[in-house]
Amino acid sequence: MLVRRNSKSGLTSIPIIAKRLYSDNLTREEVMNSQFVPALEDIASRRVALFLYNDPEISRLSECKPFEEPTTEWNDLVNEKVSKLFLPAPIQRRLLVTASSDCLWIARYNALHHKYSSICGDQCQCLERILLNCYLQPSDGLFNMLKFFDDLTRDQRIDLKFRFILACEFSITQKMVANIPLSVLRIHELWKQIDQNGRKDIMQDSPYEMKAYIELVLSLHEKIFEFFRDECCSDYVPVAM
Numbered sequence: 001m002l003v004r005r006n007s008k009s010g011l012t013s014i015p016i017i018a019k020r021l022y023s024d025n026l027t028r029e030e031v032m033n034s035q036f037v038p039a040l041e042d043i044a045s046r047r048v049a050l051f052l053y054n055d056p057e058i059s060r061l062s063e064c065k066p067f068e069e070p071t072t073e074w075n076d077l078v079n080e081k082v083s084k085l086f087l088p089a090p091i092q093r094r095l096l097v098t099a100s101s102d103c104l105w106i107a108r109y110n111a112l113h114h115k116y117s118s119i120c121g122d123q124c125q126c127l128e129r130i131l132l133n134c135y136l137q138p139s140d141g142l143f144n145m146l147k148f149f150d151d152l153t154r155d156q157r158i159d160l161k162f163r164f165i166l167a168c169e170f171s172i173t174q175k176m177v178a179n180i181p182l183s184v185l186r187i188h189e190l191w192k193q194i195d196q197n198g199r200k201d202i203m204q205d206s207p208y209e210m211k212a213y214i215e216l217v218l219s220l221h222e223k224i225f226e227f228f229r230d231e232c233c234s235d236y237v238p239v240a241m
Contacts, residue, residue: 078100
């Protein structure tokens with residue numbers, strides 16, 4: 001079996017964990033009502049995503065512009081790799097959706113770090129498994145992209161300037177309106193912690209679009225909160241800055 005001998009990443013359990021989702025012929029209702037089975041599915045999805053991320057072909061293909069949409073070539077390659085896990089078709093389809101998406105997110109964060117490498121300090125450990133550990137071992141046991149972002153931007157081992165860049169990139173790419181106030185608040189919080197030299201580095205080395213977004217958010221963050229309070233959440237009260 002393709003993943004059975006990879007002891008370092010613990011991937012030997014992927015087929016076993018995934019197959020247990022259907023080992024007792026559970027109905028959909030039983031699966032949804034079980035607290036144990038969804039946890040297994042989440043663990044299996046994360047392990048499959050890590051397996052995909054470590055694959056040489058996928059690694060080469062994932063060296064893309066941060067947060068761009070996945071290409072047909074990417075989707076075809078991921079489909080091919082997941083099909084070689086020899087999982088039952090229903091499990092394979094379910095894992096494919098979550099694992100391929102998560103794998104791309106991991107690749108995007110690493111691509112983002114490479115893009116802004118000149119801004120990050122010498123002590124930054126972003127690529128020393130922090131991203132993967134944060135992904136594989138979320139604090140509440142279940143992976144959530146918003147929580148993933150929140151954990152990364154709070155991790156003191158990651159260079160402060162890069163955490164600020166992460167917050168900006170996450171905010172720019174948000175499609176869920178409800179998540180925007182949190183990301184804008186984090187941008188403002190992190191900016192206040194960066195010294196003048198650090199701020200100068202960010203503004204000098206960032207692309208024009210990023211500079212414009214930073215200036216917009218920092219100058220209008222109070223108005224942004226007012227908008228969300230008035231238009232989206234009548235009971236929303238921003239944290240005092």
